[in-house]
Amino acid sequence: MRELREQSGIVVGHLVDTSFFTVIVYSRETKRFATTPVPYRRPAAGEEVGEVRCGTCGAELLLRVRSVAETKRIRKRHLTVALAGLALSAAAAVFGSLVYLPLAEPLGKIVLLAFLAGLPVVGIAGWLWWKEDGVRLHSAGVSTDRTHWRLDGALPYRAAP
Numbered sequence: 001m002r003e004l005r006e007q008s009g010i011v012v013g014h015l016v017d018t019s020f021f022t023v024i025v026y027s028r029e030t031k032r033f034a035t036t037p038v039p040y041r042r043p044a045a046g047e048e049v050g051e052v053r054c055g056t057c058g059a060e061l062l063l064r065v066r067s068v069a070e071t072k073r074i075r076k077r078h079l080t081v082a083l084a085g086l087a088l089s090a091a092a093a094v095f096g097s098l099v100y101l102p103l104a105e106p107l108g109k110i111v112l113l114a115f116l117a118g119l120p121v122v123g124i125a126g127w128l129w130w131k132e133d134g135v136r137l138h139s140a141g142v143s144t145d146r147t148h149w150r151l152d153g154a155l156p157y158r159a160a161p
Contacts (some may be wrong), residue, residue, distance in 0.1 A: 001073075002133045004068045004157065009039040010135055013151040014056035029036060033151060043067050051140070061148055062138040071134030078129035085121030088114055 013033035021028045037053030039061060047066040054061060066074070092115035101108035139145035 001130050004071055004134065005042075006068070007039070007041045009037055010034045010063070010137070010150055011152040012038050012052070012054060012061065013149045014054050015147045015149065016056075033149065035151060038063065040065050042134070046070060047134075049138075058149070059145075059148065060140040062087065062140050064136045064138060066134035068134075071132060074134070075129055075132050078125050078132060082122050082125035082129055085096065085118040085125060087118075089118030089122065 007109075008147060013035050015031060017032040019030045021030070034056040038052045040050070042065055045067050047064055047070060049062050049064045050114050052061050052063050053059070092111045096111045096115065101111055103112060135150075137148070137150045139148065
């Protein structure tokens with residue numbers, strides 16, 4: 001989990017080159033980026049959107065930064081959802097082990113589905129809780145931007161509108 005500092009920075013990558021290597025059943029994609037460090041300061045409350053420029057092409061990007069309190073609130077929500085999924089899976093496993101439930105009966109199907117539905121909820125919400133840092137990179141005025149990426153980020157994603 002990333003430490004939430006009042007003042008920090010991210011690295012914006014500009015996609016320079018993409019190459020592919022393929023041999024029969026193996027394929028690999030290699031991407032090269034030109035990087036630009038972008039410092040930021042967290043607001044006291046809420047969130048702020050600021051403009052930053054790509055150091056390579058000069059494109060305007062938007063950086064949305066949430067306050068420490070807001071980021072902790074979002075982390076807490078992700079953790080609550082993960083713990084709820086864990087409780088659902090654990091309750092279904094305990095109930096299913098204590099009571100004989102054939103899968104042909106509706107209750108057996110419900111218990112199995114509850115167990116299986118809780119597992120991805122725990123994984124995804126737990127990962128989001130661990131990776132949330134309250135900083136997002138967006139493209140200004142472009143519907144899709146496949147050239148600018150946040151490279152240091154907790155969430156490896158491209159700049160989206």
